[in-house]
Amino acid sequence: MDKSYPLQTRNLNLYYRKFHALKDVTMSVEARTITAIIGPSGCGKSTLVRCFNRMNDTILGARVEGRILVEGRDIYAPDTDLTQLRKTAGMVFQHPTPFPLSIFDNVAYGPRVHGESRPEELNGIVEQSLQSVHLWDELKDRLHEPALDLSPEQQQRLCIARLAAVRPRIILMDEPCSALDPIATSHIEELMEELVRDYTILIVTHNMAQAARVSKNTAFMLLGELVEYGETARIFQAPKDNRTKEYIGGRYG
Amino acid sequence: MNLTRDRVVSPILFAIASFSITALFVIGVFIFVEGLPVMLRVGVWKFIGSSEWLPLEGKFGILAMIVGSITVAVGTLVVAVPLGVGCAVYLSEFASKRAVAIIKPSIELLFAIPSVVYGFIGVLFIVPFMREHFGGDGHGFNIVTASFVLGIMVLPVIVGISVDALQAVPKVYRDGSLALGATQWQTTTMVTLKAARSGILAGVILGMANAIGETMAVIMVVGNAVVMPNSPLDSVRTLTGNIALEMGYATGDHRQALFATGVVLLVMIMMLNTLTRYVTRKRVARQ
Structure with missing residues (x-):
């Protein structure tokens, strides 16, 4: 088992019916770092990140070829426990998506579906999870209010807390700041920098500045291909591929 | 031009x-x-x-019939809600496209069957079945029989509205839940149904209004005795049944008392309609 690269793909091809969305993608994501995937809209970056917790399974007509390894295990192997996989590799979505439940019930949701029902345990997990995203002090007296009343930034933090409550080791983020204003975005970025001490983070972003600010490694994708992948500083300062150079120079996207 | x-x-x-x-x-x-x-x-x-209904002696009390209408409506819901909501959950969350293409139009077709046919089927099959296996004072013509017949009748209303409500739940809720490792069943019961509950409730109330308003099918299977029911196996008369059964020969005060029955019925239905509007408006406000 290769512990230092918890997310890997080997010659990954993905089709939505006849559309070839990912073309022969091979990449390895380093543990406990933030890795960014950039590229223009429709380049397959969201599709790629959704491969790692098999969220593409919910899309009719999606077909995967090649191998996807999470913590060294092939997640399309027949004995894969989907619940376990999604507990290991959690996901934060583009739009904050708290459930139409109370704040408490949102955070307690994950532990509950995995069989935790003892109130003291749940209280502890909720407090800890909200602490980890710095929402506890703001919200500790409002835990039973509807989560949908929160501000967009609070909602996105809540979604991260909800994820933290199932204790994943990997966090997949699909443009987590694109629905937030710049100040909220910088707060979420600060949070990511704290979280990376405990988690491996893979973030899809259309915001190149964000990739440059937060990530250690960056992958550039175009039309389903992984064009270039390496240390963020190198990718931005000395891209090897012409297409990367053009994208970073603002030619398309 | x-x-x-x-x-x-x-x-x-x-x-x-x-x-x-x-x-x-x-x-x-x-x-x-x-x-x-x-x-x-x-x-x-x-x-x-009062439940003394002796129109020829000038005694007009419709309490027994109000109770009759309400018990039949509640019985209908006991039959129709689990079936209807269960069916809607299957169609919206679990069924393949092909299954939906077959089942949904079939259920909608139930709506097209005239109510007298439902009554007819009830008299032919359910009444004898109830008489033989459960007995009771109504001899098969009772609240339970009427609830079954009406329960099937209002199914299209409850299924149709519940499916719409479930499909209006944003996919992001389902994705969010699945991504946390929840199973599809957990996602349905803990998130999707909760998000859709006001819409489903609206369907249930509308189904109940339909059940209270239904006349022909009920008359044929409920026995129509003007008594306070003591058990679900008793015969009752509903408000609609009362009007339909007696209008043909009623005159004077009796005739007016049937209109008064209609007033009570109208008020009950209006209350249910208002409740539906209130329930759905709250849903809109929250989203």
Whole structure:
């Protein structure tokens, strides 16, 4: 088992019916770092990140070829426990998506579906999870209010807390700041920098500045291909591929 | 040219729309004018609070029939809610596209069957079945039988509205739940159904209003005895049944008392409709 690269793909091809969305993608994501995937809209970056917790399974007509390894295990192997996989590799979505439940019930949701029902345990997990995203002090007296009343930034933090409550080791983020204003975005970025001490983070972003600010490694994708992948500083300062150079120079996207 | 046509079309459509509203208004006024006097003469509380219905002796108390209508409606929900909501959950969350293509139109077709046919099937099959296996004072013509017949009848309403409510739940809720490792069943019960509950409730209330308003199928299977029921196997008479059964020969105060029954019915249905509106409005406000 290769512990230092918890997310890997080997010659990954993905089709939505006849559309070839990912073309022969091979990449390895380093543990406990933030890795960014950039590229223009429709380049397959969201599709790629959704491969790692098999969220593409919910899309009719999606077909995967090649191998996807999470913590060294092939997640399309027949004995894969989907619940376990999604507990290991959690996901934060583009739009904050708290459930139409109370704040408490949102955070307690994950532990509950995995069989935790003892109130003291749940209280502890909720407090800890909200602490980890710095929402506890703001919200500790409002835990039973509807989560949908929160501000967009609070909602996105809540979604991260909800994820933290199932204790994943990997966090997949699909443009987590694109629905937030710049100040909220910088707060979420600060949070990511704290979280990376405990988690491996893979973030899809259309915001190149964000990739440059937060990530250690960056992958550039175009039309389903992984064009270039390496240390963020190198990718931005000395891209090897012409297409990367053009994208970073603002030619398309 | 087109402008002139518009100028003509709009008033015509307005007239047509007004006609429907006028019809509603006239029916309402008519029922109240015909029914209220006798209700006031007998006393409103006596009319709806006594169960002595002896129209030839001038005794008009419809409590037993109010209770009859309500018990049949509640019984209908006991049958129709688990079936209807279960079916809607299957169609919206679990069924393949092909299964939906077969099942959904079939259920909608239930709506097209005339109610007398439901009554007929009830008399032929359910009444004898109830008589043989459960007995009771109604000899098979009872609340349970009527609940089964009506339960199947209102199924299309509950299924249709519940499916719409479930499909209006944003996919992001389902994705969010699945991504946390929840199973599809957990996602459905803990998130999707909760998000859709006001819409489903609206369907249930509308189904209940349908059950209270239904006449023919109920008359045929419920026995129509004007008594306070003591058990679900007793025969009862509903408000709608009372009007339909006696209107043919009623005169004078008796006839007016039937209109008064209609007043009570109208008020009950209006209350349910208002409740539906209130429930759905709250849903809109929250999203």
